[in-house]
Amino acid sequence: MLSEREAVTASKQFLELSGRILHLSTGHLAHSSCLGQLGPTVSGLKGAFSRLLVSVLSVDVWIAFPELRMQSIEISGKYLFSGYFSGVLPHGYKDISEVRDIPDNQEVFVHPHTDQSIIIELLEYQEHVGDAVAAKYHFEDLASSNEASSSGNSEVISVEPILKEEISLQECSSAWFLTGRQLVAKFNEEVKNTVNIYLGLFRLPQYTTDIVISFNDPVVIHPLSSSATSETALDISTPSWTVEQFRLLLQTFRLLNSSVFG
Template identity: 30%
Template sequence: MTSLIKRDLFGGAITVNTPPNLVDASDLRQVPDTQEVFLYPDSGISIIVEILEKVDASNFDAAIRFHFNSLAHDNSAVSAVVETVTVIPNDRGDSTPSAIVLSGLQGVPKFNRPTPDEVHILMALYRLEHKNVDLVVTFNVPTASSDGGAVSAEGLDIARSHFDALIRSLHIVDFGLFV
């Protein structure tokens, strides 16, 4: 696996481990203050870390499915299938909540093309109940794309390993970020 580096998000309030060669999208375009967005330089893979208002869901499974379906709506997806939902406990002893993790697939039409892109969605949800916040990490991994940004099965496996490393390393250093 590629060596990873520790990266500060939101001014250092959150730290994560990522590949060193990611492109910070804020260097290319405007990114909302509630998001950190990174791009892989050699594919169409993107990573979004987003601070959202906590959704009114009865349990963790329903909450992450809500965020997945909201993303499908925002992407104008013609299909959206959840493959798995699991919980990865935080056993480090810090106050960062455990991650609720979803793997899914969306068919996303691009630029009025007849065939939608196939995008694997890797999503993690950290619920900060006491702050009324859902912290959502999303990897968008195109595996079939008409614009050349798709990755192979091996590229998807690498993205999965990067996703796993990021979500397991995510550490909320300063809860004051969520005011």
């Protein structure tokens, strides 16, 4: 019988190989002159194969993190960026790419009943920024995008390194976890909400890429904000996401095919 470590290694190898097969098979068929006739069949096979891989991904996580079974934490294995990456997202997410266009270097997921969101970004490697301050650099860049750069609107609470043995993305040179807070206006509203922001950073200089994964967790909603909702109107069928679930995404996030970097 395989040990837990051997089982995780075997399932990772299977996922990586299967991801390459999926890319190769659909890539060749996409250029086939018979695609019009084979389209429905190919689509069905790809869908079934993807569902199988996601099931294996979830089993991989159950093996690696048996405590999740004990806590009855619901998880959802997900192939990201067209199968080049994978990770485990909090249960019940909505994929924003299904309702509107987003940049190719982003994946955006939102909670169905709260303003919580998770954003995964493949960004240019900031060679001039040292590892120890790189997470803060990206947090400040996010504050600029949120128009929260002015004094008192943005705060870094803590930055800590993530040990390599705690993550699946072994290709990174270093990994970091930042906790911060920003005052952010929704859309073009004048009032601002207090949002806790948790940011994971994976640095991959060999691919000239910084991977930034952020979890936006509103904790104080201004009563005049469009996000203000009475407690009686909240749907509790999908509980609010937690920092622990976000950390699980960081731990399980992995690269399956390095050709994504060109």
